[in-house]
Amino acid sequence: MFNEFLRAVLAAVIVCFAVPAAATLPIQHWRTAHGAAVYFVESHELPMLDVAVDFAAGSAYDPAPKAGLAHLAQGLLDQGAGGLSESEIAHRLADVGAVMGGHFDRDRAGVTLRTLSSRRERDQALDVMARVLQAPAYSPAVVEREKKRVIAALVEAEAQPGAVAEKAFYQAVYGSHPYARPEQGDKDAIPGITRDDLLAFHRTHYTAPNAVVAIMGDISRADAEDLAERLAAGLPPGSGVPALPAPIANPAREVRIAHPSAQSHVLIGGVGIARNDPDFFALYVGNYVLGGGGFDSRLLKEIRDRRGYAYSAYSYFAPLAVAGPFTLGLQTKTETTEDALAVARDTLAQFVAEGPSEAELAQARANLVNGFPLRIDSNRKILDYLALIGFYRLPLDYLDTWTARVEAVDVAAVRAAFARRIDPRAMVTVVVGAEPGGRP
Amino acid sequence: MNAHRKKAGAALLGLVALGLAGAAQAAVVDTTLANGLRVIVKEDHRAPVMVSQVWYRAGSMDEFNGTTGVAHVLEHMMFKGTKDVPAGEFSRRIAAAGGRENAFTSRDHTAYFQQMQKDKLPLSMALEADRMANLVIDDAAFAKEIQVVMEERRMRTEDNPQAVVQETLMATAYQTHPYRNPVIGWMNDLENMTAADARDWYARWYAPNNATLVVAGDVDAARVVADAQRFFGPLAARPLPVRKPQAEPQQRGVKRITVKVPAKLPYLALAWHAPVLRQWDRDVVPYALQILSGVLSGNDSARLPQVLVKERQIAVNVDSGFDAVARGPGLFMIDATPAEGHAVAELEAAIRGEIARIQREGVSPQELERVKSQIIAADVFQRDSLFYQAMQLGEYVTAGLPPEALEGRVSRLRSISAEDVQAAARAVLVDDALTVAVLDPQPLVPKPPRPAVPGVRHVQ
Numbered sequence: 042m043f044n045e046f047l048r049a050v051l052a053a054v055i056v057c058f059a060v061p062a063a064a065t066l067p068i069q070h071w072r073t074a075h076g077a078a079v080y081f082v083e084s085h086e087l088p089m090l091d092v093a094v095d096f097a098a099g100s101a102y103d104p105a106p107k108a109g110l111a112h113l114a115q116g117l118l119d120q121g122a123g124g125l126s127e128s129e130i131a132h133r134l135a136d137v138g139a140v141m142g143g144h145f146d147r148d149r150a151g152v153t154l155r156t157l158s159s160r161r162e163r164d165q166a167l168d169v170m171a172r173v174l175q176a177p178a179y180s181p182a183v184v185e186r187e188k189k190r191v192i193a194a195l196v197e198a199e200a201q202p203g204a205v206a207e208k209a210f211y212q213a214v215y216g217s218h219p220y221a222r223p224e225q226g227d228k229d230a231i232p233g234i235t236r237d238d239l240l241a242f243h244r245t246h247y248t249a250p251n252a253v254v255a256i257m258g259d260i261s262r263a264d265a266e267d268l269a270e271r272l273a274a275g276l277p278p279g280s281g282v283p284a285l286p287a288p289i290a291n292p293a294r295e296v297r298i299a300h301p302s303a304q305s306h307v308l309i310g311g312v313g314i315a316r317n318d319p320d321f322f323a324l325y326v327g328n329y330v331l332g333g334g335g336f337d338s339r340l341l342k343e344i345r346d347r348r349g350y351a352y353s354a355y356s357y358f359a360p361l362a363v364a365g366p367f368t369l370g371l372q373t374k375t376e377t378t379e380d381a382l383a384v385a386r387d388t389l390a391q392f393v394a395e396g397p398s399e400a401e402l403a404q405a406r407a408n409l410v411n412g413f414p415l416r417i418d419s420n421r422k423i424l425d426y427l428a429l430i431g432f433y434r435l436p437l438d439y440l441d442t443w444t445a446r447v448e449a450v451d452v453a454a455v456r457a458a459f460a461r462r463i464d465p466r467a468m469v470t471v472v473v474g475a476e477p478g479g480r481p
Numbered sequence: 482m483n484a485h486r487k488k489a490g491a492a493l494l495g496l497v498a499l500g501l502a503g504a505a506q507a508a509v510v511d512t513t514l515a516n517g518l519r520v521i522v523k524e525d526h527r528a529p530v531m532v533s534q535v536w537y538r539a540g541s542m543d544e545f546n547g548t549t550g551v552a553h554v555l556e557h558m559m560f561k562g563t564k565d566v567p568a569g570e571f572s573r574r575i576a577a578a579g580g581r582e583n584a585f586t587s588r589d590h591t592a593y594f595q596q597m598q599k600d601k602l603p604l605s606m607a608l609e610a611d612r613m614a615n616l617v618i619d620d621a622a623f624a625k626e627i628q629v630v631m632e633e634r635r636m637r638t639e640d641n642p643q644a645v646v647q648e649t650l651m652a653t654a655y656q657t658h659p660y661r662n663p664v665i666g667w668m669n670d671l672e673n674m675t676a677a678d679a680r681d682w683y684a685r686w687y688a689p690n691n692a693t694l695v696v697a698g699d700v701d702a703a704r705v706v707a708d709a710q711r712f713f714g715p716l717a718a719r720p721l722p723v724r725k726p727q728a729e730p731q732q733r734g735v736k737r738i739t740v741k742v743p744a745k746l747p748y749l750a751l752a753w754h755a756p757v758l759r760q761w762d763r764d765v766v767p768y769a770l771q772i773l774s775g776v777l778s779g780n781d782s783a784r785l786p787q788v789l790v791k792e793r794q795i796a797v798n799v800d801s802g803f804d805a806v807a808r809g810p811g812l813f814m815i816d817a818t819p820a821e822g823h824a825v826a827e828l829e830a831a832i833r834g835e836i837a838r839i840q841r842e843g844v845s846p847q848e849l850e851r852v853k854s855q856i857i858a859a860d861v862f863q864r865d866s867l868f869y870q871a872m873q874l875g876e877y878v879t880a881g882l883p884p885e886a887l888e889g890r891v892s893r894l895r896s897i898s899a900e901d902v903q904a905a906a907r908a909v910l911v912d913d914a915l916t917v918a919v920l921d922p923q924p925l926v927p928k929p930p931r932p933a934v935p936g937v938r939h940v941q
Contacts, residue, residue: 128782135780138858303639336572349628411579418528
């Protein structure tokens, strides 16, 4: 039974490769009168609406002495705005069952809203969202309270070896580049951030020309246009923000930080690629084989399956506005730290030197191509793609051509791209954990 | 594809307003094969994908002392090969078909899932049926995988101060019920676990008559049932061991524990014994406790965050939670982190003061309506996730509740009154049923190192 069945499945896989993927998502795109870029997919299957508004206002835009300003500016948006107190905001949203969230990373800062699409619920929720984006109060009492909460979170993170390792990793990889700074900022700089700093940051970064509005769900095109105008019209006028500088690769370094943890957290990596890099697909598909493909990946096979050193071992590129990091990571008990580190380095070096085998790469392409429908099977996932395409100015047919770009990647392309981008001898290594023999 | 499907939105919306959202959704097919395998199918045609989950009614609550964690260890071994499908092949075949797969173990169950294009369901079923009956647990593979599981425990628990507190809280709140043991197992039990322990577990619980197949997505229910019969039908039912109730005796007075681990901030967790759903269409208290949790922490300005974080500023975080669906006895939980300069005792007193206020004065009509609005909306929102829909069905069924309990959930919650909430708070959140756990942070001093070996490491 089983073999007969497998043959049928294999045949299906081959057929899948032979047929080019059909056009996927009809993305509508326009600009509002004030210059905000809008990306919209209309879908009436569920009576709900998702909206995301993003700005180039992530932590990379922090002024150096005010690390944490961008994060606070985003985090405090809904803590009083447009004449509403923070509890009025929370209650008005909850009263219609709406959920407002945020997005914050090194590049992007923004607000997301999920609401029922019925008129009363939608209007009430969007009214709150508009006030939050356009006119945050940053009241002094709330600013002081929230600064303390962020500092508490940063202090607590010092107890977590994974968080300690990540902070040290970005610092070692990025040196004086803005990506070096932690997203939430510096607990010593936060006390000096004032209400005026927050208002000024909002005025210069949360501007209409800097806004990307993603809309997904049960709303007509005409209503979506109205919605986008309402959200963008009251934003500060201003202009776009200056581009970030290109990171410079730092020399190889090894950073060891002592921590009383049962496991050592190991991170290896360096400066990777920007979102618009022509090597993106070759590196993405290639990395599936190295450390992105779970049990298909060499790192998990070598470190977990063969040796039992770790529960998790992975690698990934995090493409950003300018070159984001390439990261390889694992966690292992103190006693196996040096062995696991050596295996990880050898695995990386061998992969960069030799590239993937034909069979490995075929498996990577098969997974990515056949799994593509899972990437856009919910409103939430589509919203995230709209926001991504808009923020990084990816082509509108990005999803339509995605599987073809994956299928076009061959072994030579992977080998060449990794050779250009990853020098295993020039990696930063961070190890946070106990010294061998130190634990009972 | 999402955007070009039939438009059910407008009609649905009217029903949502009436609180009848469940009626507009596709009916759930619920059937049982001759060998005892239960098959549950929920059609959802929004995207050309499906999720398939096999749930075993075997979780950490079915374990015995000395082998805690074996349910989860077996979950790991289920990826290690059968007579026909060698180690690594299961995952490789699913991946080649574009699937995403994993598994999870809880106190009540162990479940395995694949998310794939809709036409790949037979592959998923063939592989799951195979490992339901034909798993090979090899000594050498076990010896490696148990190391992986210990690393997982170090990552999830040992190096996470709040997880250590939660684990200790469970071991204290429950005196006899096996919910007192962590799902991942105690480290000493993992260190002494053998391949034979895993084989015993597999032989004991992995049978079609102890499993439920849940499929959701762009599938035809009749076809799914036919395929289930084709792949799982040939597997033989086996007698299952008798499950002892192990009922938790009544707690007789507040329990207090302090956990001292390296950390930066203190932390407080409170747990009260609380009834879970048994007769879903008659029970009131479990639903009232879910509403109560919403009143306490269901939005950014709900009672606990409003009073403790925003007004009095004695906490940096506070949350509450109650899971009404479980095989074993439940807990109503609140946890919080004190703000700098405020003692854990002060925070505990403030939390209990807010509870006492609800017990005394009840909740307002606006608060009640607000929580209900959130529940109604969340019921629509969760239909955006196929995986979550299947997950809920699996949890309900494994906990002994029928799919109708899930469909009727919103209307049951809507029937709860302010008086019900107040009565539940009075009956359940009492000191004699309370356990309080406090994290007492110890300095983050690294253990003393062994004498350095020159030339090996470069400390910066």
